[in-house]
Amino acid sequence: MNTPGRRSFLPAAALWLSLLQLPACGMSGVSGLHLLPVPSELTMGAGKFVINENFRVALKDRNTPELEAAAVRFLSRLQKRTGIPMASAPVGTSENAAFEILYKCTGEPVQSVRTDESYKLEISKNRACLSASTPVGVFRGMETFLQLVDVDAGSFSIPALKIADLPRFEWRGLLIDVSRHFEPVDMIKRNLDAMAAVKMNVLHWHLSDDQGFRIESKVFPKLHELGSDGKYYSQDEVRDIVEYARNRGIRIVPEFDLPGHSTSWLVGYPELAAAAGSYEIERRWGVFEPCMDPSNEGLYEFLDAFVGEMADLFPDEYFHIGGDEVKATQWNASESIRAFKKRQGLSDNHELQAYFNRRMLEILTKHGKKMIGWDEILHPKLPKNIIVQSWRQDSLSRTVRQGYNAILSRGYYLDHMRPAAFHYSVDPLGDAAAELTESERKRILGGEACMWGEFVNPENIESRIWPRAAAIAERLWSPASVNDVPDLYRRLERIDRELTGLGLRHHALYRERMQRLAGNMDALPLLVFADLIKPPVLSIRKEARTYYSDTPLNRLVDVIRPESEVGRKFALLVDRRLASQPDAEAASMEIRDLLTQWSANNPRLQDVIEQSNLLNEIRPLSETVAELCRYGLDALNFLDSRRKPPQSWREKSVALLDRADKPLAEIYIAILPSIRNLIEAALQ
Ligand code: ACM
Numbered sequence: 001m002n003t004p005g006r007r008s009f010l011p012a013a014a015l016w017l018s019l020l021q022l023p024a025c026g027m028s029g030v031s032g033l034h035l036l037p038v039p040s041e042l043t044m045g046a047g048k049f050v051i052n053e054n055f056r057v058a059l060k061d062r063n064t065p066e067l068e069a070a071a072v073r074f075l076s077r078l079q080k081r082t083g084i085p086m087a088s089a090p091v092g093t094s095e096n097a098a099f100e101i102l103y104k105c106t107g108e109p110v111q112s113v114r115t116d117e118s119y120k121l122e123i124s125k126n127r128a129c130l131s132a133s134t135p136v137g138v139f140r141g142m143e144t145f146l147q148l149v150d151v152d153a154g155s156f157s158i159p160a161l162k163i164a165d166l167p168r169f170e171w172r173g174l175l176i177d178v179s180r181h182f183e184p185v186d187m188i189k190r191n192l193d194a195m196a197a198v199k200m201n202v203l204h205w206h207l208s209d210d211q212g213f214r215i216e217s218k219v220f221p222k223l224h225e226l227g228s229d230g231k232y233y234s235q236d237e238v239r240d241i242v243e244y245a246r247n248r249g250i251r252i253v254p255e256f257d258l259p260g261h262s263t264s265w266l267v268g269y270p271e272l273a274a275a276a277g278s279y280e281i282e283r284r285w286g287v288f289e290p291c292m293d294p295s296n297e298g299l300y301e302f303l304d305a306f307v308g309e310m311a312d313l314f315p316d317e318y319f320h321i322g323g324d325e326v327k328a329t330q331w332n333a334s335e336s337i338r339a340f341k342k343r344q345g346l347s348d349n350h351e352l353q354a355y356f357n358r359r360m361l362e363i364l365t366k367h368g369k370k371m372i373g374w375d376e377i378l379h380p381k382l383p384k385n386i387i388v389q390s391w392r393q394d395s396l397s398r399t400v401r402q403g404y405n406a407i408l409s410r411g412y413y414l415d416h417m418r419p420a421a422f423h424y425s426v427d428p429l430g431d432a433a434a435e436l437t438e439s440e441r442k443r444i445l446g447g448e449a450c451m452w453g454e455f456v457n458p459e460n461i462e463s464r465i466w467p468r469a470a471a472i473a474e475r476l477w478s479p480a481s482v483n484d485v486p487d488l489y490r491r492l493e494r495i496d497r498e499l500t501g502l503g504l505r506h507h508a509l510y511r512e513r514m515q516r517l518a519g520n521m522d523a524l525p526l527l528v529f530a531d532l533i534k535p536p537v538l539s540i541r542k543e544a545r546t547y548y549s550d551t552p553l554n555r556l557v558d559v560i561r562p563e564s565e566v567g568r569k570f571a572l573l574v575d576r577r578l579a580s581q582p583d584a585e586a587a588s589m590e591i592r593d594l595l596t597q598w599s600a601n602n603p604r605l606q607d608v609i610e611q612s613n614l615l616n617e618i619r620p621l622s623e624t625v626a627e628l629c630r631y632g633l634d635a636l637n638f639l640d641s642r643r644k645p646p647q648s649w650r651e652k653s654v655a656l657l658d659r660a661d662k663p664l665a666e667i668y669i670a671i672l673p674s675i676r677n678l679i680e681a682a683l684q
Contacts, residue, residue, distance in 0.1 A: 033147075034494040036492065036495045037482075045159070045161050047159075049126070049160065050156070051155075052084060058093060059101050059103075064103070070247065072088065075090070081146075081501065099129075101138055102131040102132075103137075110315045110317070111251050111316075115249075119144075128158070130142065139196060140199050140249065143196060143198075146498075147495075168478060169446030169477070171202055171448070175409070175451060175452075176205060178206065179209035180211050181456060181457040182231035183453075187462065190462065191465065191504075192250055193502050195469075198495065199477050207233075207255060208227075208255075208261075208264055211264065211281060212227065212264050213232065215233050216232055218309065222267075227265060228264070229281065238313050239313065242313070252316055253316050258323065260324070261322055264281055267279050271298065273291065275330040275334065283549045283550065284549075289329040291326060303360065307369070311369055318369065321357070321377070322373060322374060324374035325376070331352060350376075350379065351381075361386070370385060372388075389407050390410055392410065396433070397433060399443075400436060401440055407447050409449075414452075415456070416538045419562075419568075420492060421488070423472050424475055427480060429441055455553060459509055462504055465506070467495055467499065471492065493565075517556060519611050521611050528597070528598070528605075529601060529605050531565070531670075534560065534561075534670040535560060535667065536557075540663050540666060555665070556617075556618055560667070564671075578681050592636060595633045599630050621665055624664065625660075629675070631675065632674075635681065635682035639678070650683055
């Protein structure tokens with residue numbers, strides 16, 4: 001529910017001392033907690049609940065296997081974090097120092113978009129209690145509990161507080177594209193763990209596209225045998241992943257992109273195509289001509305059998321049919337398709353796609369599924385119970401105005417390599433929705449972060465998803481008023497470490513991959529440099545060269561982090577210096593130290609580059625960064641001594657800023673905006 005009613009707390013315990021009722025906005029900052037996402041209601045209490053070897057999880061309901069399993073996992077994570085030996089299984093009755101879990105509902109056999117995810121957590125000095133009416137609510141509350149665990153010199157505790165929490169949006173997803181590059185089962189599971197940690201609830205699994213068909217079909221085996229280069233999930237693996245997700249309160253929505261983006265289907269079954277011929281797996285990135293033939297009755301028989309097979313594997317009520325970017329070249333060239341359109345009274349290709357979608361909808365309905373698709377499927381001839389996934393400008397408001405339900409992905413594309421703060425600022429009910437009526441706003445069910453697979457592989461995909469996806473998770477869970485960016489970054493740093501502790505590998509290969517680039521040389525100068533740069537937005541990479549699916553993603557741009565933490569903190573430092581606050585002098589000294597170090601890094605890095613073919617392309621980039629650092633130091637000197645820079649320096653610095661603003665080796669300089677600010681301040 002996007003505008004859920006607030007629930008009241010359970011009756012307060014007699015000894016409860018409510019010290020302060022904090023508003024949702026910035027409350028985590030005020031109280032110093034690290035919760036991400038921030039809960040909808042939180043009241044701090046007095047004292048803390050100490051976690052020691054007597055800690056037990058008391059589970060009142062012993063008949064729900066997924067709760068038993070969740071309690072065991074919870075205890076294992078807690079034990080790993082604290083190092084305190086504790087009972088590894090839940091108990092049935094509450095004892096001293098027990099964390100009681102109250103759960104009073106029969107639950108649902110299959111989690112749905114309507115599942116109640118709310119929970120209440122009450123922690124006092126002597127008692128910790130989590131209550132929820134579904135297992136999913138319990139999972140959410142357990143994650144909150146784990147995020148609250150605090151360490152001081154010799155003990156572990158969680159602060160006394162009361163939380164009553166529920167999501168702002170019911171659909172909080174992550175799309176993982178496994179077609180462009182295949183991603184192994186373990187990687188999918190690690191992402192499910194991370195999603196659960198930040199309370200995301202839908203894995204949108206993009207299983208087929210031009211470049212690969214990634215799931216075993218027993219009914220049409222040539223789909224995976226010929227369409228995947230042998231890289232696909234067996235049905236047993238799929239069942240395992242679905243179960244794994246279910247145990248963490250995550251629905252899995254499979255996507256089979258149709259009728260375009262479908263080359264990989266046509267390799268084994270060319271008779272489904274709108275143009276006769278043979279097909280090969282597509283090896284490039286882009287939008288391609290191969291397309292299904294909507295005028296072919298055989299196509300619907302095929303899809304009926306296929307959806308029937310997949311419907312058994314994927315219990316979720318929603319089934320994603322893709323529908324984006326249909327290139328109509330084959331449709332336009334086909335005489336029989338043109339004649340079909342005329343017979344059916346279909347005036348254009350959008351109508352033809354809507355015809356295909358209506359036939360798909362009949363098939364989905366027959367197999368008990370509801371339709372979701374990209375915003376190209378929006379057409380008045382489709383019934384209102386579908387969901388439209390908005391990825392293009394203005395399509396979200398257009399969709400809900402026409403009476404359809406929608407989720408937002410525009411602004412949540414992780415492959416665009418924008419900072420967490422950018423995604424955080426995108427609110428499904430933000431400015432674009434301001435003109436909508438209340439009932440139109442209610443049709444916005446949430447959103448999905450999208451990890452498209454062109455520029456990610458098993459080595460770097462996790463580093464492109466986490467921790468940035470957590471910012472989107474919070475946007476979709478927490479009240480809209482939770483929007484303090486510095487506080488987001490404070491908590492992202494913490495969740496980033498927690499995800500590492502959970503087993504996520506988003507940092508695991510960083511040093512190893514840098515060492516590979518540095519060859520036999522010490523990688524340190526490269527690591528220092530890598531903190532100062534960032535990957536470009538996606539379009540820059542696409543324009544830079546032709547990429548193929550087997551192009552190794554082993555250049556510096558593929559390894560560096562999407563967002564430079566050093567660059568972000570340096571910007572804060574420069575802001576402090578330029579704001580002329582009391583600590584401006586201290587900031588000046590720190591800036592001077594950093595710029596001196598970074599400038600001195602260049603000759604060391606040039607020595608490494610000398611020995612590494614893979615790094616050759618960054619030679620001029622390193623020179624430019626060093627030059628920027630020197631100009632930044634000059635600027636600081638002019639500012640600190642209140643002198644005016646000479647004309648030649650002015651001209652050279654402006655030319656340098658201009659040159660440094662262009663990508664080199666498909667890389668941007670992350671510290672450039674801050675140095676620009678210093679130089680511009682000196683020029684004034
Ligand atoms: C899309 O990005 N083509 C959905």
